[in-house]
Amino acid sequence: MRFGFWLTHKRIVVTGRHLIPKGKPVIFAPNHQNALMDPLALVCTNSHQSVWLARADIFKSKRVGAILKYLKLLPVYRIRDGKDNLSNNEEIFAQVIQLLENNQTIALFPEAAHSGKRQMLPHKKAIPRIALEAEAKNDFKLDLQIVPVGITYSHYWKFNRSLIIQYGQPIQVKDYWIDYELNSQKAMLDLRDEIHRKLVSLILQIDSKTSYPEIENIRQLVGKEYSKRRYFCKDPSLQLFYSEKELVSKLEQLEELQSEHFQNIIAATRQYFIGIEKDDISDDQIENAEKACWSKVFSSLTLAVLTLPIFVFGFVFNAIPFVILRTILRKKVKDVAFLSTFNFVGGLILFPLFYLIAACVLFSWSDSVLVASFTLVGMPFGGKIAYQLYPFYRIILLKILYLGGSKSHKNTINSLLEQRSGLIALILEKVNF
Template structure:
């Protein structure tokens, strides 16, 4: 039953991502082990959308270490736990709660021993800046505890670079850039302090290659110049080379223009989905305090409120007129969505 639930949710999210993103590209997926313990370590830019993309596209039913604050509502907590999310407590959650992480890390070690996959965002928070922030050592604690409790275990570490062309816009394009897995074992326990530093450095360096990485110094100047060049941020290798070569090898991108059919489709789509659109624009978006959550909440509206509204309209059309008009409406909405997103 649990597998059926997870398959159903993943399939629904995959469908939602198809209608939400113009394109989602995945690189190096075949290199990920299927029946071995894996710990995915990803950069964190776009709030919950980061986790959704990895969950849908990594080919495994993974467990996610998630900040504990989102588990505060009992019903939401049960839902998140059913989706294999584990709460992690931070200082801001209260010093008294930090001890609860012990059981979470123990659970994570057991999962790795059972050859499961775990996803962690080691930067510790999200930020739309195109830079890899310093990594916390929480993931190393899980690795060491696993190797201490289960010395025979070999853990596959997979850095993941998440890249968005325009993270807050609709529609956007994304790249999930899986790094080269490297395996670690009990040899790390010989010198823990050295191993912690080495692990963090190895993961950090890979992440800097898998996503656009702009150093903090002169960040604003560099990002402004890159945006003027209209570089494609879903091509991090080219963008990073552009930066390292002093912009001499930069390829200037063509300006993005909305096709007339695309603009018309957006207007007609809004008309057909006017109630969800108004709720989003007038009630939800103005209350979002962190820009990183814009895409997440927009996507949640797209996969919850929009389908409900479509079903209601179809029901009314089917009862008042004929069933064929209900399906004409559904077909129209699907076509308009595809044109407004994919063109």
């Protein structure tokens, strides 16, 4: 599973793994944006065999339920699942407390639902309740630790995305001993709020309710340029993460302190993205047109030709299962937040099956075990490399289409490019107020 997880991501960055307590009961508390990919992000990046708690309604589907049981998930019932079912939580929580008393690790999402946005949902009281009741049962000598975990995807359901997982500073539940003795409900709320504060520091959080789509577009539009002007760390993924986090924070400050300037930015952003959608042009087409010249295209073509055999190898042995899986999922999966999950699980089955069939066909043609074996081993790696090369080829194609395109097409691109450059300059000027 870890190998499959690595294959489907362009880059995985993990920080704070050293902060996970050893020899103590632990509750992982990650943010929840991407269905079952979020538990997998933790399962594949730490050595703990965690028991997961998840909302009960996702167990209704037999297929999903089977996956959840395989991943060691237990159901937690909410009012919307029916009042009669709430009593089932007592038994589940009792099991969880017993696991913690045995120094086991559990994990559950404070939000109790996935949002599919860079915006956490309100936190529930499940984690504080379990943690404080477990400590109270053991006279606050359990030394239970809650580890907030920030999960950040470059995209929620696209293949070959980047992923950042940040394990935060543990929260010691025993620090709430006195508060719990005085007022248990207030202690639960205070612990819930501390988990929220810790998590916000580990994720890219967009708080704006009215301008979320525009701020998300601004992040994608200006993030890289803003990152060039600020330095946070050497790692490129984390550098971009912290830059975008600061950019979003400044935009939200601008919304609060200088509402008129903020609304001007939002209006200009909305106008630009409506324009490119109307002309059926993507933002990266506009971005690459700015850097397009024939000399650079020819030098890039040389590299493209040299890497083409690797790309073809990876494409030939991965395109068919990739297209089949994507076609099926787009027809069958209604909730886009589950696309990535079913894509991953389906890929774990379909790709190895296709690799084996292809290897058998190769063996029948070549009558060589060595050729079939080496090809079989190389298929997944070839697929990953091919997908890494795809954006490079696409950029070359976009530049050729721009440079060799009609005058009217160039005029449209140039007009949008001018609008884009002006928008970026406006945003960078106003966020540095």
